[in-house]
Amino acid sequence: MGFFKEFPLETQRITMPEDSNGDATPRRQLESGITLLKRYLIQDVIGVGGMGSVYRARDLHFPNVVKLVAVKEMINTAPDPLIRQTIVQNFEREANLLATLNHHSIPRIYDYFTEENRSYLVIEYIHGKDLEAIISGNDGFLTEEQVLTWGIELCEVLSFLHNHKPDPIIFRDMKPSNVMIDHNGEVKLVDFGIAKTFQFGQKGTMIGTEGYSPPEQYRGEATPLADLYALGATLHHALSRRDPRMEPPFSFEERPIRKINPGVTAEVDAVVTRSLQYNPEDRFQTAAEMKDALLAAAHKTGILSKVTTTISQANGIKPLWKFKCEDEIRSTPLYYQNTLFTGCYDNNLYAINAGNGEFLWKYPSEGGIVSKPVAFDDNIYFGSEDHRLHVVGARSGKVVWTYYTNGPVRSSVRIAEGHAFLGSDDKYLHAVNLNSGRAAWKFETSDPIRSTPFVANELVYVGNEIGDFLTIDFRGELKWRFRAKRAITSSPVIDKQLVLFSSLDGTLYALDHRNGFVVWRFRLGKGSISSPCVVDDIVFVGAADGFIYAVEARTSKELWRFRTDHQVTSSPAVYKDSLYCGSVDGYLYCLEYRTGRLRWKFGTEGQIIGSPLVYDDIVYVGSTDNQVYALLA
Amino acid sequence: MEFFRKLFGGQVVKEVDTATTAPLTDQQIQSILHGTKAQFDLQQLVAASGQSVGKQRELNEDSLLALTATLAGNSGSLPFGIYIVADGMGGHQFGEVASNVAIRIVAGHIIRKFQSYLFSIKPSPPDESLQEIMQTAVRDAQKIIQTEAPSSGTTLTAALVLGQQVTIAHVGDSRAYHIYPDGRVEVVTRDHSLVKRLEELGHISPAEAENYPHRNVLYRALGQGEILEADVFTVSFPQAGYLMLCSDGLWGVVADQDMLKIIREAPSLQRACQNLVEAANTAGGPDNISVIIAQMIG
Numbered sequence: 057m058g059f060f061k062e063f064p065l066e067t068q069r070i071t072m073p074e075d076s077n078g079d080a081t082p083r084r085q086l087e088s089g090i091t092l093l094k095r096y097l098i099q100d101v102i103g104v105g106g107m108g109s110v111y112r113a114r115d116l117h118f119p120n121v122v123k124l125v126a127v128k129e130m131i132n133t134a135p136d137p138l139i140r141q142t143i144v145q146n147f148e149r150e151a152n153l154l155a156t157l158n159h160h161s162i163p164r165i166y167d168y169f170t171e172e173n174r175s176y177l178v179i180e181y182i183h184g185k186d187l188e189a190i191i192s193g194n195d196g197f198l199t200e201e202q203v204l205t206w207g208i209e210l211c212e213v214l215s216f217l218h219n220h221k222p223d224p225i226i227f228r229d230m231k232p233s234n235v236m237i238d239h240n241g242e243v244k245l246v247d248f249g250i251a252k253t254f255q256f257g258q259k260g261t262m263i264g265t266e267g268y269s270p271p272e273q274y275r276g277e278a279t280p281l282a283d284l285y286a287l288g289a290t291l292h293h294a295l296s297r298r299d300p301r302m303e304p305p306f307s308f309e310e311r312p313i314r315k316i317n318p319g320v321t322a323e324v325d326a327v328v329t330r331s332l333q334y335n336p337e338d339r340f341q342t343a344a345e346m347k348d349a350l351l352a353a354a355h356k357t358g359i360l361s362k363v364t365t366t367i368s369q370a371n372g373i374k375p376l377w378k379f380k381c382e383d384e385i386r387s388t389p390l391y392y393q394n395t396l397f398t399g400c401y402d403n404n405l406y407a408i409n410a411g412n413g414e415f416l417w418k419y420p421s422e423g424g425i426v427s428k429p430v431a432f433d434d435n436i437y438f439g440s441e442d443h444r445l446h447v448v449g450a451r452s453g454k455v456v457w458t459y460y461t462n463g464p465v466r467s468s469v470r471i472a473e474g475h476a477f478l479g480s481d482d483k484y485l486h487a488v489n490l491n492s493g494r495a496a497w498k499f500e501t502s503d504p505i506r507s508t509p510f511v512a513n514e515l516v517y518v519g520n521e522i523g524d525f526l527t528i529d530f531r532g533e534l535k536w537r538f539r540a541k542r543a544i545t546s547s548p549v550i551d552k553q554l555v556l557f558s559s560l561d562g563t564l565y566a567l568d569h570r571n572g573f574v575v576w577r578f579r580l581g582k583g584s585i586s587s588p589c590v591v592d593d594i595v596f597v598g599a600a601d602g603f604i605y606a607v608e609a610r611t612s613k614e615l616w617r618f619r620t621d622h623q624v625t626s627s628p629a630v631y632k633d634s635l636y637c638g639s640v641d642g643y644l645y646c647l648e649y650r651t652g653r654l655r656w657k658f659g660t661e662g663q664i665i666g667s668p669l670v671y672d673d674i675v676y677v678g679s680t681d682n683q684v685y686a687l688l689a
Numbered sequence: 690m691e692f693f694r695k696l697f698g699g700q701v702v703k704e705v706d707t708a709t710t711a712p713l714t715d716q717q718i719q720s721i722l723h724g725t726k727a728q729f730d731l732q733q734l735v736a737a738s739g740q741s742v743g744k745q746r747e748l749n750e751d752s753l754l755a756l757t758a759t760l761a762g763n764s765g766s767l768p769f770g771i772y773i774v775a776d777g778m779g780g781h782q783f784g785e786v787a788s789n790v791a792i793r794i795v796a797g798h799i800i801r802k803f804q805s806y807l808f809s810i811k812p813s814p815p816d817e818s819l820q821e822i823m824q825t826a827v828r829d830a831q832k833i834i835q836t837e838a839p840s841s842g843t844t845l846t847a848a849l850v851l852g853q854q855v856t857i858a859h860v861g862d863s864r865a866y867h868i869y870p871d872g873r874v875e876v877v878t879r880d881h882s883l884v885k886r887l888e889e890l891g892h893i894s895p896a897e898a899e900n901y902p903h904r905n906v907l908y909r910a911l912g913q914g915e916i917l918e919a920d921v922f923t924v925s926f927p928q929a930g931y932l933m934l935c936s937d938g939l940w941g942v943v944a945d946q947d948m949l950k951i952i953r954e955a956p957s958l959q960r961a962c963q964n965l966v967e968a969a970n971t972a973g974g975p976d977n978i979s980v981i982i983a984q985m986i987g
Contacts, residue, residue: 133840266909274883275903275906301916301918304886304908553853553854572814573819574817575818611820611920
């Protein structure tokens with residue numbers, strides 16, 4: 057075959073500085089229209105694996121009906137002819153064995169053959185989706201009932217394989233992508249260990265599918281108990297939506313299912329946990345035993361007969377006080393010297409006694425107030441849709457000075473270095489000298505600025521409504537610029553090296569604060585105007601898809617997401633070990649910030665658009681039901 | 690002074706006067722001078738590397754790549770560097786091909802993404818994030834290794850330095866370190882080895898880990914598995930310190946504190962690399978040795 061001579065050339069070819077492997081003809085996929093053995097007409101590629109592709113083909117032996125088959129291709133890339141031959145022999149031996157298996161959860165094997173360096177397996181075509189696609193295609197959790205049903209069927213088919221005579225058959229590769237759910241909702245186990253013969257691993261570098269395999273399989277032992285561990289891992293993935301391939305091996309204990317998905321019953325959790333024990337002797341000893349345990353859990357909790365109940369949080373939480381304004385509250389309150397300040401759509405800034413909710417004073421502007429007030433030197437600063445920045449005495453409620461822009465002010469004020477920085481719908485970023493009440497400079501952008509500027513490193517960071525993110529130095533000169541695909545209404549925050557903000561383009565961005573390079577991007581389900589908050593290297597943000605997200609700042613990995621029933625425009629606030637965030641569904645949510653688990657939620661009579669504020673164990677939040685609430689945190 | 694006298698009764702000052710310190714070696718003085726003199730206007734990245742087949746292997750299955758660029762002008766300077774160490778495995782099954790593919794494909798991918806930023810008249814930053822670029826680079830390398838050197842695998846520790854940030858893509862048990870002059874030696878990557886995992890879980894003790902029979906078993910390697918999840922993360926460049934990448938041929942045989950000592954005492958980065966390789970060989974050189982050290986000056 058001349059492989060030994062050819063190989064050095066191969067080596068040289070790759071050392072050339074080019075990445076195109078388009079000329080690697082031996083790996084090319086079959087094109088549709090090609091017929092194999094004059095019988096199988098290739099229609100389409102339905103999957104690609106490490107060994108080759110899987111095709112949908114029509115069996116031409118049945119001219120009057122369209123009989124579809126799946127053709128799995130395995131390309132023999134072993135350079136050594138002897139090894140190549142052994143591989144083909146192993147393949148044929150296993151194919152013969154599999155062809156004798158008769159079980160409703162195992163697809164039929166119709167045929168196999170080898171052409172040049174490719175071997176093919178012709179299998180029953182399954183109309184359906186694999187479990188991995190089902191898990192990732194679903195925004196929320198699969199129902200426990202559903203997963204349990206599949207788990208029981210998988211136990212049955214594993215039991216069938218493990219009891220095969222004369223020798224038990226070990227599946228070796230149990231994982232969601234090898235479980236198909238057909239159009240009747242029935243489970244099919246696909247991709248038998250047969251493909252494994254094509255991976256002639258040496259030195260035991262890697263064995264099995266990382267993440268789903270038990271410890272002993274990494275040492276090269278494939279046993280029935282290893283299949284059961286992998287089934288447990290599969291169920292864990294299906295119930296928790298946490299892909300074990302993204303986590304270190306044997307770390308399921310660190311991700312208890314019920315912490316991630318409180319909807320799962322303790323009984324089912326216990327069965328999965330037992331199947332994932334580190335020591336084989338602590339697990340179920342047979343598939344039948346595991347099936348019985350799953351059945352028992354199902355009966356005990358009654359989940360097989362009725363639909364799972366969703367979290368029904370008794371709304372037992374009573375506010376410490378509430379205060380009613382004359383119109384909607386869309387902004388975030390401020391706590392300053394035992395006083396709560398909140399802007400309102402009735403044009404007023406209210407000062408309320410933070411201890412008992414008593415009215416202290418109100419100050420009328422001439423437009424709605426959606427910005428968050430800021431305190432500095434006993435004065436309260438806030439913008440209003442009347443185009444002005446208002447500065448009001450914190451005790452007196454009397455105006456100290458005002459500053460005019462040429463458009464409604466929806467951005468909140470940032471005070472730093474003797475200046476107030478704020479954006480306006482007049483498209484300018486304003487730097488206002490606190491002593492004179494006059495503009496030190498104005499920086500013109502192309503669109504309204506509703507994002508609140510962030511000031512650090514002698515730079516001002518802000519986004520605008522076209523999606524520009526700008527960094528301006530204290531002289532009012534542009535330092536660097538970045539463009540998102542849609543508006544940046546969210547307010548940036550800087551944590552260590554990163555400046556973080558979300559955009560209506562559905563992305564949470566992390567940029568190098570020095571030069572604007574995108575360090576990472578995290579995809580949100582929908583656009584976002586919620587401002588991120590960072591605690592313990594975790595970034596929290598809400599989005600219009602109704603989720604509150606927690607993302608690791610270093611790696612941009614999602615830690616958890618929590619679903620509310622409407623858009624989340626509110627920005628999360630973290631206090632002690634809880635995260636507080638409002639949703640347009642009207643609730644204020646209190647979550648455990650490390651896990652995203654719901655602690656409690658409190659319903660208002662309107663929508664929560666602004667953000668909660670937590671101070672001294674009390675959380676304050678406004679709602680479009682015109683009220684501000686004070687709750688025990 | 691009045692204040693101190695009140696506090697210490699005037700005695701302490703005398704004691705300090707009489708105290709003596711051990712004389713510094715020439716090398717220490719050199720390195721101190723080296724550190725304090727470096728008041729460059731131009732901030733720049735410098736790097737050196739070292740490699741050896743070791744004393745017990747015939748083949749060198751390690752590959753390394755170090756690329757350092759400085760572009761400075763009116764708009765300031767932006768240090769840019771790509772540093773990669775890959776340790777191939779698979780014996781006659783082309784471990785060296787895998788590691789070679791890994792370094793070239795990954796670096797090539799990064800360079801192409803930065804082509805416009807580095808070399809065009811109107812520079813534009815890449816469309817993708819730094820972490821996405823590293824992810825796709827690893828994915829590319831994974832694909833190509835699977836076709837070009839099937840059944841082999843390689844570790845990969847790749848660092849992209851841009852400004853003050855280091856974005857790292859990591860698979861396997863090569864390592865990236867932050868080494869500080871104050872004596873801190875921090876491993877910033879996490880070994881994807883079975884033995885490390887078992888140690889993390891407390892199933893075996895560090896002492897048992899030393900003699901564990903499956904020390905060479907990785908649970909993640911480039912070229913292996915369908916889904917490859919590389920660790921990709923961004924950290925700050927170690928201020929006043931060193932970024933070091935190396936294969937297990939170095940860290941497996943030379944203790945952290947010895948590495949620190951060698952780096953501290955070497956008159957230059959190049960010599961530090963040479964001496965590290967030598968130390969590994971003196972300790973038996975059981976495996977291929979690769980090391981890259983980078984430092985930010987200015």
